Amino acid sequence: MAGRPRSVDDEVIFDAVASVVTEEGPGGATLAAVAARVGLSGPALTQRFGSKRGLLVAFAAKAASRVPEVFSRAKAVHDDPVTAVVEALVAMPGRVTSREHLANNLALLQMDLTDPDLREHAVFQSRSLRVQTAVLLSEAVQVGRLADGTSPEALAMDLYTTYSGAMLTWAIDGEGTLEEWMRSNLLRTLAPHLSGSASGSPPLTTGP
Known part of the structure; x- marks a missing residue:
């Protein structure tokens, strides 16, 4: 069976990461802080990216591309x-x-x-x-x-x-x-x- 569609696209999440980093620095870019900006829960982001570092690495990859x-x-x-x-x-x-x-x-x-x-x-x-x-x-x-x-x-x-x-x-x-x-x-x-x-x-x- 196909998985459930994601309610928030990665692009929206990465945009939120960029905003948090710019406003608060990378220390403020916690999973909870980013999740709150996009209407998700911290565990939902953990499931998608694994950790804060995983989120930042994915964000960096997208920014580079x-x-x-x-x-x-x-x-x-x-x-x-x-x-x-x-x-x-x-x-x-x-x-x-x-x-x-x-x-x-x-x-x-x-x-x-x-x-x-x-x-x-x-x-x-x-x-x-x-x-x-x-x-x-x-x-x-x-x-x-x-x-x-x-x-x-x-x-x-x-x-x-x-x-x-x-x-x-x-x-x-x-x-x-x-x-x-x-x-x-x-x-x-x-x-x-x-x-x-x-x-x-x-x-x-x-x-x-």
Whole structure:
């Protein structure tokens, strides 16, 4: 016989995990706390994920797999690949809008670095982000938005470094919103690589 259908989809649960981690840090992401947000019982989540760690590992796996979706959405909205790559990276932090939110997510990153199962997904996400960035940068070279001879892979690494560093510098003493701070830093990194001969190119500013 087929099992009973799940009353709450995993996607809803993972969204609740993201909210709890952002608001309270990974310490607050207990099975009971997450279950309460989605209208389930703690034992129901235990049966599905086994433990809090099991839930966090499943959450990390899903988060890592979503990177291509973020880039696809940006590309669907922005025809210019340079704009698309900037907006995809700006969108990656998701619901992080305050320094407290960022600190809570950095606490989860600390777990990623010490737990081998979590680290596996963190590595996958990091590499996926660079691959997706390089794909859009390759398109930008092909359409003349980036100078001939630009290495998409090397520039993707530079943008990834900028993306990661911008979050930390904003948390320490950045001005404006994280989105604004990150966008301006990414554009600064891209500026030397833009082709001056691309007619009709969008200006070096971007946004939603």
